[in-house]
Structures are given as C-alpha cells and as structure tokens.
Amino acid sequence: MFGVLTERQAQQEERLLDEEEKIPPTSIYNLELLRECKSSRRRWKFFCVLVFILTFTSVAQLYLSLSEFKNQLLITTLNRVKSAELTKDIDIIPIHSHNDEWRRLPLYDALRVGAQSVEADVWYFDSDPDTIFVGHNKVFLSSKWNLDDMYLNPLFSLIGQNNIAKRFEDENVSTRRNGIFYNNLHQTLYLYLDIKSNSEKTMAALEDKLSPFINNEYLSYYNSETDEFVEGPVTVIITGNYPYDYIVSKSTRYFFIDAPLFKFKNDEELAKYNHSCIALASSASLYQLTESRRALAGVAGLSEAQVDTISSYIDIAHNNDIKVRIWETPSWPVRTRNEVWKQLITLGVDTLNVDDLYAATTFF
Incomplete structure (x- = not known):
C-alpha cells in the first residue's frame, strides 16, 4: 500500500514539474512581484494606522496638558489676587455651590x-x-486635587489679608476676625x-488640617461649658x-x-x-421629603402637595433654629428648574442648592 502511495505521489510531482516548466519565466516574475506589492501595501497600511494612532494620542495628551497647565496657571494667578479684588462689589447671596470641586x-x-x-x-x-483628597468619585481621585490646595490654603490667605488691621493697636478694631x-x-x-471615607479617621485628619484656622480664630465654634456660639469667618458643616x-463629644466644637x-x-x-x-443646618433631597425625584406639576414646578409637605419640614427646622437646604431638585x-427655585425661595429655604451659579444669581 505504501508503495502505491509513493508511486502516485511521484506521478503528481512529475505533473507539477511539467506544468511549472510550461509557465513562462516572466509570469513567475510577475507573480512574485504581485505578492511583494501586496505585502508592501499591507505594511504601508499598518504604518499609516500606527502613525495616526500615535499622532492622535500625542495631540490629545498635549491638549490635556495645555488645558491642565492653563487651569493651574489661572489658579496660581488667583492665589495672588487680593481678597478685596476678588469680592469687591459682589453682593452676598444665599446660594450653595453644590459639588463645588467640579x-x-x-x-x-x-x-x-x-x-x-x-x-x-x-x-x-x-x-x-498627609493628604485629604477632594472628588465626587473614588475612581478619579488624584493627589493634585486635595483639600489644602483647592480650599484651605486659598481661604487662609484671603482671610488673612482682611485681618491685617489686627497688627495695629486700634481699640476701635473689633476683636472678631474679619470674614472673606x-x-x-x-x-x-x-x-x-x-x-x-471612614468617618472618624477623616474627622481626625480634618481637625489636623484646620488647626491653623482654629489657632487664628478663623472658625466658628461652640463652647459647651458656657453654652455660647461664636461665629467666625468660616463655619464648617x-x-x-x-x-x-x-x-x-467635643467640649469646644469647631x-x-x-x-x-x-427625619x-x-x-x-x-x-x-x-x-x-x-x-x-439641615438638608434633604426632594425625593426624601416628597418621595418624588421630579416636580409633579411638570413645567409649572412643585405640585401643591409637594409644597405643603416641604413647608411642614421647613417650619419644624426653623422652629428649632436650624437652617434648611433642599438638594436633588x-x-x-430650565423652566421647571427656575420655577422650583422660585417656589423654594418663597417657602423660606435658607440656602438654595445650585449647580448653575450664574443662573442662580438672577433670583436674588
């Protein structure tokens, strides 16, 4: 059997050799050239795709780097701005900058x-x-975004500028520290x-970070021994x-x-x-108070039932000298948002919770 197979294979090889001898040399050359051209085109396409990807990635990284550099430069410049220049001719309005780090x-x-x-x-x-991170989502936390650089250092500097008069022995100058x-x-x-994060560990870290504010009398505090509340330039909630x-448990609470x-x-x-x-202060979401995440009356704003429910909670808080803020409205x-804002202001919320700061300024 093996002999038969070997003989057949030999016959097939002879036929193939005969066919190859019949192919003109130029045809064989053209075939090899065609194969080489196809291979070159594939390599060229791969090269072009690779160059495009690398170029796009580099441009994207450059754009992000420039944007970050621009923001950091702007923040650095603002850190040198005087408090008077930053808040001069600005009316204080009762709005809450929700998720301010965004x-x-x-x-x-x-x-x-x-x-x-x-x-x-x-x-x-x-x-x-040594770092207290600032961010809404744990996945995107970065040491570049920390409480010191984003809030505490700028606040300490701005408040310090407004208390320079304390250097002079002027009996007419109030002992209370000036605000921002x-x-x-x-x-x-x-x-x-x-x-x-972990509540007690984070609180201990916050106390340490805010110790310069405490030492310079920049924070509001409550003395449990004298039952006295003293308001300062910053009130930490x-x-x-x-x-x-x-x-x-703190006898002096900052x-x-x-x-x-x-509740x-x-x-x-x-x-x-x-x-x-x-x-x-106290707060709750619209859903927590009314069991609805939206204004039931559509573009007309809060429904009558929602208004009555919210009003009852506000009355309880105010009767106990506690301020009110309602979030997740x-x-x-935009028309619905504006109507709800108007209704909440009319109901007597002490601070309007907002994401669009500039839109909110038109309501006061």
Missing part, C-alpha cells in the same frame, strides 16, 4: 458670584495620611465637607458620613452637623440635633 475654578467661581456656601467631597486614606467678603466682613462662609458621637431634614418629624431624631448647636427643563 467647577473650573473651585471655590473662586463661588466667591466671585457671592455664594455664601460651598461644598467639597473629601476622602482620607491611611496609605496617604469685602462688602460684609462679618458674613461667615459656610464650608460644607462631605465625608466619603460636616455632611455625608459624619461621626455623630465624635463631633458631639465642626457642626448637616442634620437629616427628612425631623420623628421627635427622637430631632432631639439629637436641636440643642447645643449640634446642627446649624430638577435641573432640566
């Missing part, structure tokens, strides 16, 4: 429109104990710190994952809680916040 110029954008309240999301990790706003030096700035017992407004109809819950200045359509 803005092109965190803190500065809010101050330039006169916002009396700003909010930053903060994270602390044992692996980097040029037109009203006694207006406090509410700094909301939304804790996203802790929201999010706050450690209630840790904060309340941090105050953003109380859960939606105020429960007397036991309300009793946790309505004494000893534990909570200067409709942002679109």
Whole structure:
C-alpha cells in the first residue's frame, strides 16, 4: 500500500514539474512581484494606522496638558489676587455651590458670584495620611486635587489679608476676625465637607488640617461649658458620613452637623440635633421629603402637595433654629428648574442648592 502511495505521489510531482516548466519565466516574475506589492501595501497600511494612532494620542495628551497647565496657571494667578479684588462689589447671596470641586475654578467661581456656601467631597486614606483628597468619585481621585490646595490654603490667605488691621493697636478694631467678603466682613462662609471615607479617621485628619484656622480664630465654634456660639469667618458643616458621637463629644466644637431634614418629624431624631448647636443646618433631597425625584406639576414646578409637605419640614427646622437646604431638585427643563427655585425661595429655604451659579444669581 505504501508503495502505491509513493508511486502516485511521484506521478503528481512529475505533473507539477511539467506544468511549472510550461509557465513562462516572466509570469513567475510577475507573480512574485504581485505578492511583494501586496505585502508592501499591507505594511504601508499598518504604518499609516500606527502613525495616526500615535499622532492622535500625542495631540490629545498635549491638549490635556495645555488645558491642565492653563487651569493651574489661572489658579496660581488667583492665589495672588487680593481678597478685596476678588469680592469687591459682589453682593452676598444665599446660594450653595453644590459639588463645588467640579467647577473650573473651585471655590473662586463661588466667591466671585457671592455664594455664601460651598461644598467639597473629601476622602482620607491611611496609605496617604498627609493628604485629604477632594472628588465626587473614588475612581478619579488624584493627589493634585486635595483639600489644602483647592480650599484651605486659598481661604487662609484671603482671610488673612482682611485681618491685617489686627497688627495695629486700634481699640476701635473689633476683636472678631474679619470674614472673606469685602462688602460684609462679618458674613461667615459656610464650608460644607462631605465625608466619603471612614468617618472618624477623616474627622481626625480634618481637625489636623484646620488647626491653623482654629489657632487664628478663623472658625466658628461652640463652647459647651458656657453654652455660647461664636461665629467666625468660616463655619464648617460636616455632611455625608459624619461621626455623630465624635463631633458631639467635643467640649469646644469647631465642626457642626448637616442634620437629616427628612427625619425631623420623628421627635427622637430631632432631639439629637436641636440643642447645643449640634446642627446649624439641615438638608434633604426632594425625593426624601416628597418621595418624588421630579416636580409633579411638570413645567409649572412643585405640585401643591409637594409644597405643603416641604413647608411642614421647613417650619419644624426653623422652629428649632436650624437652617434648611433642599438638594436633588430638577435641573432640566430650565423652566421647571427656575420655577422650583422660585417656589423654594418663597417657602423660606435658607440656602438654595445650585449647580448653575450664574443662573442662580438672577433670583436674588
């Protein structure tokens, strides 16, 4: 059997050799040339695609680098701006810069429109104990975006500029430290710190970071021994994952809680916040108060039922000397957003929670 197969194979090879001998040499040359051309085209296409990818990546990286450099340069320039130049001729308005770290110029954008309240999301990790990160999403945290550079250092500098008169022995100068706003030096700035990480560890880190403010009397505080609240240039409100017992245990308290407004109809819950200045402010989402994430009346704004419900919560808070802020209200359509803002202002919210700072300024 193997002999037969070998003989057949030999016959096939002979036929192939005969056929190759019949092919003209020029045809063989052209065939090889064609193969070489196809191979060259494939290499050229691969090269072009590679060059395009590398060029696009380089341009994108350059654009991002230039954008970041531009922002850093602008922030560096603003850090040298005098407090009077930043807030002069600015009327203070009761708006809250929600997720302030998302803005092109965190803190500065809010101050330039006169916002009396700003909010930053903060994270602390044992692996980097010297840094308090700022960001809404843990995935995108970076050491470049930290509490010192974005908020504490600029605030400390701006407030310090407004207290230079303390160097002079003038008995007419008030012992209270001046605030940050040029037109009203006694207006406090509410700094909301939304804790996203371990509550007690983050609070301990915040106390350490804010010690220069405490030592220079730049923070509002409550003295439990004298039952006295003293307002300073900055009032720190802790929201999010706050450690209630840790904060309340301090005899001199420099941090105050953003109380859960939606729990105020429960007397036991309300009793946790309505004494000893534990909570200067309260907040809740529209959904938490009304079980609806949107304005039920559509473009007309809040429904009558929603208005009545929200009003009842506001009354409870105000009767206990606690301020009110309501978040997660409709942002679109713009007409609905504006109607809801008008209704909340009419209802008596103390601070309007906003994402669009410049649009909100037209309501005051």
